[in-house]
Amino acid sequence: MSEYLGKLTLQGVSSLGRWAVFSARALREVRSGQALGTRLVRAVFEQGVRCVPVIAVVAAFTGMVLGLQGHYVLSRFGATGMLGTLVSLSLCRELGPVLAALMIAGQAGTALSAELGIQRSTEQIDAIELMDVSPEGFLVGARLLGAFFVFPVLTAFFVLVGVAGGWLSGCVLMPQDSNGYWGAVHEAIRSRDIRECLLKAAVFGFLTTALCAYQGFYAHRSGEAGARAVGLATVRGIVLSSIAILAADYLITAVLL
Amino acid sequence: MNTSASIPASPLLEIRHLRKAFGARAVLGDVSFQVQPGAVLSVLGRSGTGKSVLLKCVVGLLQHDGGEVLFRGQSLENPAARKALRQASSYVFQQNALFDSATVFENVLMPLRARGEGERALWPQRVRDVLQRLELEDATDRYPAELSGGMQKRLAVARALVTEPELVFFDEPTAGLDPLRRNAVFSLIARLQRERRFTAVLVTHDVQEALVVSSHVLWLDAGTVQFDGMASSFATAQEPALREFRDNIEALRESLRSVANPNSI
Numbered sequence: 001m002s003e004y005l006g007k008l009t010l011q012g013v014s015s016l017g018r019w020a021v022f023s024a025r026a027l028r029e030v031r032s033g034q035a036l037g038t039r040l041v042r043a044v045f046e047q048g049v050r051c052v053p054v055i056a057v058v059a060a061f062t063g064m065v066l067g068l069q070g071h072y073v074l075s076r077f078g079a080t081g082m083l084g085t086l087v088s089l090s091l092c093r094e095l096g097p098v099l100a101a102l103m104i105a106g107q108a109g110t111a112l113s114a115e116l117g118i119q120r121s122t123e124q125i126d127a128i129e130l131m132d133v134s135p136e137g138f139l140v141g142a143r144l145l146g147a148f149f150v151f152p153v154l155t156a157f158f159v160l161v162g163v164a165g166g167w168l169s170g171c172v173l174m175p176q177d178s179n180g181y182w183g184a185v186h187e188a189i190r191s192r193d194i195r196e197c198l199l200k201a202a203v204f205g206f207l208t209t210a211l212c213a214y215q216g217f218y219a220h221r222s223g224e225a226g227a228r229a230v231g232l233a234t235v236r237g238i239v240l241s242s243i244a245i246l247a248a249d250y251l252i253t254a255v256l257l
Numbered sequence: 258m259n260t261s262a263s264i265p266a267s268p269l270l271e272i273r274h275l276r277k278a279f280g281a282r283a284v285l286g287d288v289s290f291q292v293q294p295g296a297v298l299s300v301l302g303r304s305g306t307g308k309s310v311l312l313k314c315v316v317g318l319l320q321h322d323g324g325e326v327l328f329r330g331q332s333l334e335n336p337a338a339r340k341a342l343r344q345a346s347s348y349v350f351q352q353n354a355l356f357d358s359a360t361v362f363e364n365v366l367m368p369l370r371a372r373g374e375g376e377r378a379l380w381p382q383r384v385r386d387v388l389q390r391l392e393l394e395d396a397t398d399r400y401p402a403e404l405s406g407g408m409q410k411r412l413a414v415a416r417a418l419v420t421e422p423e424l425v426f427f428d429e430p431t432a433g434l435d436p437l438r439r440n441a442v443f444s445l446i447a448r449l450q451r452e453r454r455f456t457a458v459l460v461t462h463d464v465q466e467a468l469v470v471s472s473h474v475l476w477l478d479a480g481t482v483q484f485d486g487m488a489s490s491f492a493t494a495q496e497p498a499l500r501e502f503r504d505n506i507e508a509l510r511e512s513l514r515s516v517a518n519p520n521s522i
Contacts, residue, residue: 033371123354126318131371132343138371 022136022217023210026144029137033128036142043146047108047209048154054103059158062099063165066090070166071174083176084184087166088159092193096159098249101204104154105241109212112143113237116216117230125217140213144206151205152198159197196256200249207244212237267330269294269424269456270315275324277307277314284310286480288324292424292473297450297457299467299488302477303502308460309351311477312428315458316348342424344372347417351429353409355401361388361412362397368420383419391415391445407438411445418449427459431466439463443470468492476502 030036070086116139119125128135163185170176219233268291277285284307292298300308313319315326317339328345331338347368356364365384369375375383388394391411401409410430417425427446431439443463447470450457461467467488468474474491476484476499484491484499491499 034373035370118357122357123350123352124356127348127350127354127356128371129318130316130343130346130348131368132340133371 019214022214026136026140029134030141030145032134033138039142040146043143044150047104047146048150051104051107051154054107055100055154055158056161058099058103059161060165062095063087063162064169067166067169071170071176080176081180082184083170084181085188088163088185088188091159091162092189092197096162097155097197097200097204098245100155100158101151101208101245102242105208105238109208109241110234110238113212113216113234114230116213117219117233120219121226121229144209147205147209148202152201155197155201200252203248204245207248208241211240211244268292271327273325275314276322277310278322284480288482290475290482290485292456292458294456295454296473297471298473298475299471300460300475300477301464301467306477307480308477309428312426312460316426345422346424347422348426349413349417349430351432353413355409355412357401360398360400361393364412365416365419368416372420374420387415387419406434410442422455424456427457429460431463446470
C-alpha cells in the first residue's frame, strides 16, 4: 500500500513538473510561428465571445435563486433590506469567479482539449514541430494570454447579470424595494472585493486553459489511442480544471481574507 | 551484405549506429548510412521493420536510444544543427497531417509564415505557384476534408515544397492509394526532384516504383541494414535474402493481378 502511494505521489509530482514546463514554454514561445495577433483574436473569440450566452443564462438563474433564497432566509431575521448585500457579495467574492470559470472550462476548455487531442493523433502537432515552430507556443500560448483577459471580463459580466437576476427575483417577483436593493449593492461592494474577484478569475483562467491544453497536447501519453485518447483527454481536462478551480479558490480566499 | 557505393567526403545527412527500442522490443539495431546531396534514397523493407521509426528518429520526432544523426557534419545533439535541419528540410507524413481547420491555401502558406521565410508580400504568389504546379489551383478555398485522397497527398507535397527545401523526407507517400494514384505520386516526386534538385529520403513498400525514382536504396530487415547501395545494384543483387524479398513482392503482385482479373487464372 505504501509503495503504491509512493508511486502515485511520484507520478503526481512528475506530472506537475511537466505541466509547469509545458505552460512556461507556451508563454515563453508564444511568438513562435508568427500571426500572434490573429491567434489572440481567435482565442478571445473562442474562449470569450462563444461563452457569453451560457454565462448570461447561468448568471441570471444563479442571481435569481440567490434573490429567492436570500429573501426567504433574511425575512426570518427581519433583514430583507440586506438582500442586495447578500447577492452582490456572494457573487463578487465567490460564485461569480467560480461558476464563470466552471462554465468556460465546460465549453472552451473541453473544446481545447479535444482540438489539441485530434491534432496530436493526426500528427498535425508533429508537422508544426518539424516546421521549426514551437507547438506549445503556437497552439497554446495565445490561448493562455487570452485567458488572462477573457476570464476576468466574463466573470465581471457574470456578476453584473447575477446581481440583476437577484433584483429580478427579489424586487420584481417578490415585494422587495428596488432602491433599497441597489443601494445595498452599492454600499456592499468595495474595490478590494472587485480586485479579489478579478484576481481569482485570472488565476482560474490560467489553470483551466493550461490544464485542458496539457491534457489534449499529450493525449497520446494516456495509454489509449485515437478517438479514445481524445475522449479521455477531454474528460481529464474538465475534471482536473474543476478540482483546480475549487482548490485555488480556497487557497486564494484563505490568503486574502 | 553491404554493397555501399563510393562515398563522397561530405554527406548531407549521416546516421551512425542508430538504435531504438520500445520497451523490450528493439526496432532499430545499429543502423548506419549516409545521404549525399541530390540523392534520392529509398528506405525499403517489410512492414514493422522500423522504416518510419528510423525517419522519425532522424528528424527528432522520436528520441533514439543510441547512435548519432549528423546534418552537414554537425550532430543533431547540437540545437543549432537541429534548427538548421528543420529550416532546410520538409516532411511528408504517411497520413498527410494536413491542418484540417485551415483551407488548402492556408495549409501551404503555413510553412512560409512559420519560418518567416523570404519576403512576406511574395508569400501568396509562392503559394499560388506551388498549388498550380500540383494542379490544386481550383481548390485553394476548400478544406482538406473536402479533397480526394490523391488531392490530399498532392497538398501534403505542396506544403512540403513551398519553402523550396534542400532535403525532403517522404514517409510512405503512397500509403492507402490505389495503383494509379500511387504511380502518379511517384511520377510527381521524380518530376519535382528533377526540377528542384532536392535531396529526398523516401520510406516506402513499393519496391518497383521506388527503384525507378531512386538513386540509392537502403533495405532494412529486423531493424538492421541489409543493403545500402545504388538502386541499380539492388535490382540485380543475387543475395538469397534480397532475392527472397523481391520474389515475395512479385508473387504478391501476381496474386493481386489474378484477383483483379479472374479469367487470367
